[in-house]
Amino acid sequence: MKKKIFSGMQPSGRLHIGNYLGALRNWVALLDSYDCIFCIVDYHAITIPYDPKEMQSRIIEAAMDYIACGLDPKRSSIFIQSEIPEHTELAWIFSSLTPMGMLERMTQYKEKSEQHKKNVNAGLFTYPVLQAADILLYKAKAVPVGEDQAQHIEFTREIARRFNHHYGAIFPEPETLLSDAARVLGLDGEHKMSKSRHNDIALTDSPEEVWQKLSTAKTDTQRMRRSDPGRPDMCNIFSYHGFFSSNEEIQHVKTECEKAGIGCFDCKKILAKNIDETLAPIQAKRTELENDQDAVWHVLHQGAESLRPTAQKTMEEVRSAMGLR
Ligand code: ATP
Numbered sequence: 318m319k320k321k322i323f324s325g326m327q328p329s330g331r332l333h334i335g336n337y338l339g340a341l342r343n344w345v346a347l348l349d350s351y352d353c354i355f356c357i358v359d360y361h362a363i364t365i366p367y368d369p370k371e372m373q374s375r376i377i378e379a380a381m382d383y384i385a386c387g388l389d390p391k392r393s394s395i396f397i398q399s400e401i402p403e404h405t406e407l408a409w410i411f412s413s414l415t416p417m418g419m420l421e422r423m424t425q426y427k428e429k430s431e432q433h434k435k436n437v438n439a440g441l442f443t444y445p446v447l448q449a450a451d452i453l454l455y456k457a458k459a460v461p462v463g464e465d466q467a468q469h470i471e472f473t474r475e476i477a478r479r480f481n482h483h484y485g486a487i488f489p490e491p492e493t494l495l496s497d498a499a500r501v502l503g504l505d506g507e508h509k510m511s512k513s514r515h516n517d518i519a520l521t522d523s524p525e526e527v528w529q530k531l532s533t534a535k536t537d538t539q540r541m542r543r544s545d546p547g548r549p550d551m552c553n554i555f556s557y558h559g560f561f562s563s564n565e566e567i568q569h570v571k572t573e574c575e576k577a578g579i580g581c582f583d584c585k586k587i588l589a590k591n592i593d594e595t596l597a598p599i600q601a602k603r604t605e606l607e608n609d610q611d612a613v614w615h616v617l618h619q620g621a622e623s624l625r626p627t628a629q630k631t632m633e634e635v636r637s638a639m640g641l642r
Pocket residue numbers: 325326327328329335336338339340461462463464465466498499500501502503509510511512513514
């Protein structure tokens with residue numbers, strides 16, 4: 318039997334190259350060696366302000382991005398969180414095992430409540446509890462995520478330990494699987510690239526949009542003039558080369574930047590070409606999917622149907638262990 322993995326993304330905006338490099342690309346690489354479950358976590362996405370009219374299109378957009386990046390529905394289950402109500406039921410149970418202090422320490426909560434000062438809601442606060450339920454409902458043994466989620470997976474392990482201690486050993490303690498690009502900085506060069514911060518390059522961006530975003534993106538702040546030697550190791554744009562450019566190009570950019578042989582414009586041009594080349598096949602596949610969205614909805618509904626028995630079985634075990642039924 319293959320080891321089970323679970324992961325998900327929020328339909329909180331267009332997926333971006335940080336989501337791709339930090340998670341999606343890794344998910345695709347794991348398809349053959351694991352029993353894979355991939356979720357679109359809409360109940361998580363309602364914890365920040367959003368337009369209800371856009372939610373369904375965001376969900377299908379995320380699903381199309383998943384599949385366009387190489388997630389094969391034949392080798393994984395892809396589904397929408399809210400189609401399986403056991404996620405929220407288990408979250409309630411886990412919330413009774415969660416000390417408030419543990420949630421107060423969560424970095425994502427601190428950052429998001431800072432970002433959305435007018436809407437610091439209890440859902441944002443208990444987000445990691447629902448995430449623990451997402452993972453443990455299927456007894457997943459590992460969770461491929463970006464670095465920003467590592468703290469939540471550690472929290473999930475703690476919840477599994479607490480449940481097992483109080484009610485009997487039901488849950489595994491899942492491990493975190495990080496990709497080799499676990500934290501991609503945003504175009505602001507300051508924060509993690511995020512859907513909700515608008516500091517991203519989206520997977521759907523055209524070459525014109527990629528260039529428009531790159532051309533104004535921050536580089537080495539001390540390089541004021543074209544004739545100043547640059548410091549690639551202090552430059553966010555140079556870090557992107559590490560993800561998209563060949564070794565020769567990376568070496569060329571580094572050497573030439575350091576002796577002011579090339580300017581930031583030239584460096585960005587090479588990067589833009591390489592990002593476009595990475596995105597082109599994804600976008601081509603996505604266009605095919607856009608023309609047959611019913612098939613994508615079908616994949617999502619099928620995914621939920623295939624997982625429902627497992628979710629229900631776990632909840633039966635949980636209720637029975639807790640003396641609830
Ligand atoms: P939001 O701003 O709404 O939180 P997000 O861009 O952070 O959106 P999520 O849906 O929260 O995306 O996360 C989906 C997955 O992508 C998670 O595994 C997360 O760790 C990963 N991820 C998100 N941003 C990055 C990033 N900048 N670098 C690497 N991985 C990332």
